[in-house]
Amino acid sequence: MSSVFTEISGGLNAPAGFLAGSIYCGIKATNPDKPDICMIVSEGPAVAAGTFTTNKVKAAPVRVSRANLRWADEVRAIVANAGNANACTGISGIETAKRMTSAAAKGLGLKSRQILVCSTGRIGVQLPIEKMEESITQLASLVHPSGSSAAAESIMTSDTVKKEIAVEVYLSSGPVRIGGIAKGAGMIDPNMATMLCFITTDACVEKAELQQVLSVSVEHSFNRITVDGDMSTNDTVLMLANGKAGNSPLRVGTADFEVFQRGLDHVTLSLAKMIVEDGEGVTKFVEVHVNGASSFSDARRAAEAIAKSCLVKCAWFGEDPNWGRIMDAIGYSGVRMREELVDIYYDGILAVKGGVASSTPMQKLKQAVSHDRFRVIVNLNLGSAEYNVFTTDLSTDYVTLNMGE
Amino acid sequence: MSSVFTEISGGLNAPAGFLAGSIYCGIKATNPDKPDICMIVSEGPAVAAGTFTTNKVKAAPVRVSRANLRWADEVRAIVANAGNANACTGISGIETAKRMTSAAAKGLGLKSRQILVCSTGRIGVQLPIEKMEESITQLASLVHPSGSSAAAESIMTSDTVKKEIAVEVYLSSGPVRIGGIAKGAGMIDPNMATMLCFITTDACVEKAELQQVLSVSVEHSFNRITVDGDMSTNDTVLMLANGKAGNSPLRVGTADFEVFQRGLDHVTLSLAKMIVEDGEGVTKFVEVHVNGASSFSDARRAAEAIAKSCLVKCAWFGEDPNWGRIMDAIGYSGVRMREELVDIYYDGILAVKGGVASSTPMQKLKQAVSHDRFRVIVNLNLGSAEYNVFTTDLSTDYVTLNMGE
Numbered sequence: 146m147s148s149v150f151t152e153i154s155g156g157l158n159a160p161a162g163f164l165a166g167s168i169y170c171g172i173k174a175t176n177p178d179k180p181d182i183c184m185i186v187s188e189g190p191a192v193a194a195g196t197f198t199t200n201k202v203k204a205a206p207v208r209v210s211r212a213n214l215r216w217a218d219e220v221r222a223i224v225a226n227a228g229n230a231n232a233c234t235g236i237s238g239i240e241t242a243k244r245m246t247s248a249a250a251k252g253l254g255l256k257s258r259q260i261l262v263c264s265t266g267r268i269g270v271q272l273p274i275e276k277m278e279e280s281i282t283q284l285a286s287l288v289h290p291s292g293s294s295a296a297a298e299s300i301m302t303s304d305t306v307k308k309e310i311a312v313e314v315y316l317s318s319g320p321v322r323i324g325g326i327a328k329g330a331g332m333i334d335p336n337m338a339t340m341l342c343f344i345t346t347d348a349c350v351e352k353a354e355l356q357q358v359l360s361v362s363v364e365h366s367f368n369r370i371t372v373d374g375d376m377s378t379n380d381t382v383l384m385l386a387n388g389k390a391g392n393s394p395l396r397v398g399t400a401d402f403e404v405f406q407r408g409l410d411h412v413t414l415s416l417a418k419m420i421v422e423d424g425e426g427v428t429k430f431v432e433v434h435v436n437g438a439s440s441f442s443d444a445r446r447a448a449e450a451i452a453k454s455c456l457v458k459c460a461w462f463g464e465d466p467n468w469g470r471i472m473d474a475i476g477y478s479g480v481r482m483r484e485e486l487v488d489i490y491y492d493g494i495l496a497v498k499g500g501v502a503s504s505t506p507m508q509k510l511k512q513a514v515s516h517d518r519f520r521v522i523v524n525l526n527l528g529s530a531e532y533n534v535f536t537t538d539l540s541t542d543y544v545t546l547n548m549g550e
Numbered sequence: 551m552s553s554v555f556t557e558i559s560g561g562l563n564a565p566a567g568f569l570a571g572s573i574y575c576g577i578k579a580t581n582p583d584k585p586d587i588c589m590i591v592s593e594g595p596a597v598a599a600g601t602f603t604t605n606k607v608k609a610a611p612v613r614v615s616r617a618n619l620r621w622a623d624e625v626r627a628i629v630a631n632a633g634n635a636n637a638c639t640g641i642s643g644i645e646t647a648k649r650m651t652s653a654a655a656k657g658l659g660l661k662s663r664q665i666l667v668c669s670t671g672r673i674g675v676q677l678p679i680e681k682m683e684e685s686i687t688q689l690a691s692l693v694h695p696s697g698s699s700a701a702a703e704s705i706m707t708s709d710t711v712k713k714e715i716a717v718e719v720y721l722s723s724g725p726v727r728i729g730g731i732a733k734g735a736g737m738i739d740p741n742m743a744t745m746l747c748f749i750t751t752d753a754c755v756e757k758a759e760l761q762q763v764l765s766v767s768v769e770h771s772f773n774r775i776t777v778d779g780d781m782s783t784n785d786t787v788l789m790l791a792n793g794k795a796g797n798s799p800l801r802v803g804t805a806d807f808e809v810f811q812r813g814l815d816h817v818t819l820s821l822a823k824m825i826v827e828d829g830e831g832v833t834k835f836v837e838v839h840v841n842g843a844s845s846f847s848d849a850r851r852a853a854e855a856i857a858k859s860c861l862v863k864c865a866w867f868g869e870d871p872n873w874g875r876i877m878d879a880i881g882y883s884g885v886r887m888r889e890e891l892v893d894i895y896y897d898g899i900l901a902v903k904g905g906v907a908s909s910t911p912m913q914k915l916k917q918a919v920s921h922d923r924f925r926v927i928v929n930l931n932l933g934s935a936e937y938n939v940f941t942t943d944l945s946t947d948y949v950t951l952n953m954g955e
Contacts, residue, residue: 469635469637501640544945
C-alpha cells in the first residue's frame with residue numbers, strides 16, 4: 146500500500162528548486178536571539194494553493210494572501226513571522242501585511258502579489274514593521290537549499306519541537322517530491338487549527354488541480370485535529386508547486402493524481418499529528434473514532450463533541466476510563482442515537498456494551514488509558530457512517546501555559 | 551422594582567405546608583457519615599412542574615420523573631440521592647428509580663407515581679437499591695418543617711457550599727412564598743447545567759400555569775450558566791405548588807402572574823449564580839453580555855462561544871485581559887459580525903473599539919480582570935438583540951478536580 150511513496154529527508158528543500166531560511170528581527174521579545182521570520186522561495190515559476198481559517202475574524206495576512214492567491218497566476222515565495230498574529234489590527238494591519246510582501250518582493254526581484262504572507266502569535270498588537278522590512282529584504286539573499294529546518298524553527302511559538310517531513314512519490318513518469326513544515330501548539334481546532342503549514346513540491350500541477358488535491362488533504366488531516374476547541378484567526382496552509390520534476394501535469398481522475406494525493410495526505414496527516422502531540426500541556430494523544438452513525442455529519446459531530454469535552458479530556462489526563470463522560474458528550478452532541486445501542490472501546494477493549502458498563506474489569510480499562518497514545522472507538526450501531534478526530538487530554542499545564550502571555 | 555418580593559429565610563420550608571429532610575444510606579463512599587438522600591414532601595395535595603436535561607442520554611430518574619409528571623395529576627414528594635447518577639444503567643436503572651419512588655410512597659402512604667425522583671453523581675454504576683429502600687421509607691417519617699438546609703446539604707457532590715433561598719412575593723390577594731435549593735459544581739452547561747434544583751411554593755397555581763412560569767424562569771437562569779460546556783444526563787428542576795397560601799389560582803396575563811414570575815425568577819437566578827460561583831475550581835465569576843446582535847440566536851451563540859472558550863477562560867484565570875481571544879471566539883461562533891464594528895468592555899472599561907485595541911492602558915484592563923467578579927460586554931453594533939451568560943474562568947484546580955473520580 147505505502148510503496149507509492151517513501152519518507153525522505155530535507156523537508157521543504159527535498160523537492161528540487163526550493164530555498165528556505167530565517168532571520169531574527171525582534172518580534173519575539175521573549176526569545177531575543179531566535180529567528181522569528183522565515184522565507185520559502187521557488188527558484189523558478191510556481192503555482193500556489195491555500196486553505197485558510199473559516200473564523201470570521203481573519204488576520205490581515207490571511208486577507209492579503211487570499212487575495213494574492215486568487216489574482217496572481219504565479220506565486221513564488223512565502224514570508225511568515227511568529228510572535229505576533231497581526232490579527233484585529235484594522236487597516237494598519239492590512240498595510241503591514243502588504244509591506245511584508247513588498248519587502249520580500251524587493252529582495253527577490255518579484256512583484257509583491259507574487260508573495261504570500263502569514264503571521265502567528267498574539268492578537269491585537271501592531272507588528273513593528275519598520276524594523277522588519279530591512280530584515281525581510283535581507284532574508285531574500287540568505288535563503289538556501291538546506292534552510293528548511295531553520296524555517297521550521299523560526300515559526301515555532303509555544304511549540305516545543307519543530308515539525309518537518311518530506312516524501313518521494315512514485316508517479317508513472319518518475320519520482321516527484323513533497324516537503325512540508327508546520328507549527329501548532331495552542332488554539333488548535335478543526336477548520337482549521339491555530340497552525341501554519343507550508344508545503345513545497347517539484348511536481349508539475351496546475352493551479353486548480355493543486356487547490357483540489359490540497360483541499361482534500363487538509364479535510365482529512367488539519368481539519369480533524371483539536372486540542373482546545375478554539376479556532377484561530379490565522380490558520381493557513383500554503384502549497385507551492387514548481388514543476389521542476391518534469392512530469393506531465395497531473396490530471397484529476399488519473400492514477401498518478403491518486404498517487405500524488407496519497408503522498409500529500411501522508412505529509413499533511415503526519416504534520417497534523419505532530420501538532421496534536423506537541424499541543425500545549427499534552428500528555429495523551431487520542432484518536433476518537435465514531436462509526437455506525439446515521440450520517441457523516443452525525444459521525445463528525447459525535448466525534449468532535451467527545452474530542453472537545455473538558456470533562457472527558459480531564460479524565461484522560463487523570464488516566465480515568467470515565468466512559469460515562471463519553472456517553473454524556475455523545476448525548477449532548479445532538480446526533481441521532483439510541484443509548485441502548487452504543488458500544489465503546491478503549492484500544493479494542495470493550496468498556497460499554499449496549500449503553501451500559503461491559504463486564505471488562507475496571508483495572509483493564511485503566512491500563513488502556515494509562516498509555517501515552519490510545520484510541521477510543523464508539524459504535525452507534527445505527528448506520529455505516531464514520532469519522533475520526535485526533536485530540537489530546539486537558540492538563541493542568543495547558544491551563545498554566547494559557548494563563549497569560 | 552424589587553418591592554414585589556423580599557428575601558426571607560427557611561428555604562424549601564418557607565412556603566407553608568412543606569417538610570424536608572435527609573438520611574445517610576451509604577452511596578457516597580468517600581463521605582461515610584454524610585446524608586446522601588433527601589426528601590421533600592407537601593403536607594397536602596400539590597401540583598408539580600419540571601424541566602429536564604435535553605441530553606439524548608437521559609438518566610433513569612429523569613425518565614421516571616418525566617413520566618410521573620406527565621401522568622399524575624397530583625404529585626406530593628421528591629426523593630433524590632447524590633453520589634451516583636443512575637445514568638447509563640439500562641433497564642435495571644429504570645427499575646431502581648421506580649423502586650426509589652415506591653420506597654418513598656410506602657413511607658408516605660402515597661402512590662409511587664406521586665413521587666418524583668432524581669440522582670446525581672457518577673455515571674454508569676448501578677445504585678445499591680437494596681440498602682437504600684429501607685432508608686428512604688424511614689426518611690418519610692423523618693421529614694420536618696425545618697429540614698431544608700439538611701436536604702440542600704445532602705445533595706451536594708463536589709459543591710463546597712449549600713445553595714438555598716426563599717422569597718415572599720406580594721400578590722394582590724396577599725403574600726405567597728417560594729423556596730428553593732440546588733446543587734451544581736461540575737458538568738455545568740446551558741440547557742441545563744449538571745444540577746438539581748427543587749422549588750416549593752404555597753401559591754395556588756394550576757399545573758399548566760406552573761409549568762409555564764417555571765419554563766420561562768429556567769430559560770433566564772439555569773439555561774444561561776456554563777462552567778465547562780458539558781451538559782449532564784441528569785439535570786432537573788422540579789417545582790411543587792400546594793396552594794396553602796389561599797390565593798385565587800394564578801392566571802396567565804394577570805398582574806399577579808407577572809409578580810409571581812418575578813419572585814420565581816429571583817429564586818432561580820440566585821440559585822443559578824450560586825452554582826456558577828461554586829463551580830469546580832472557580833476563581834472568577836464572569837457575566838458575558840452580548841448586545842447589538844442581528845438576532846437573538848446570534849447574541850446567544852456569540853455569548854456562549856466566549857463563555858465556553860478554554861483560551862478565554864484560562865486568560866481570565868491568569869487575570870490577563872486577552873481580548874484577542876474574545877474576538878477569536880466571536881469569529882468562530884458563526885454569528886453575523888463585522889470585525890471592524892466590534893466594541894468590547896471589561897466592567898465598563900473600553901478594551902476594543904471598532905475591532906482593534908482601544909487606547910485604554912493595559913494596566914487599567916488588567917485591574918478590571920483582577921477582580922473576583924466582572925462583566926464582559928460585547929457590542930456587535932449590527933442590531934438590537936442581546937443575551938447574557940454567567941460563566942467562570944478555567945483553573946488548574948478544575949482540571950485536578952476532574953482528573954479522576
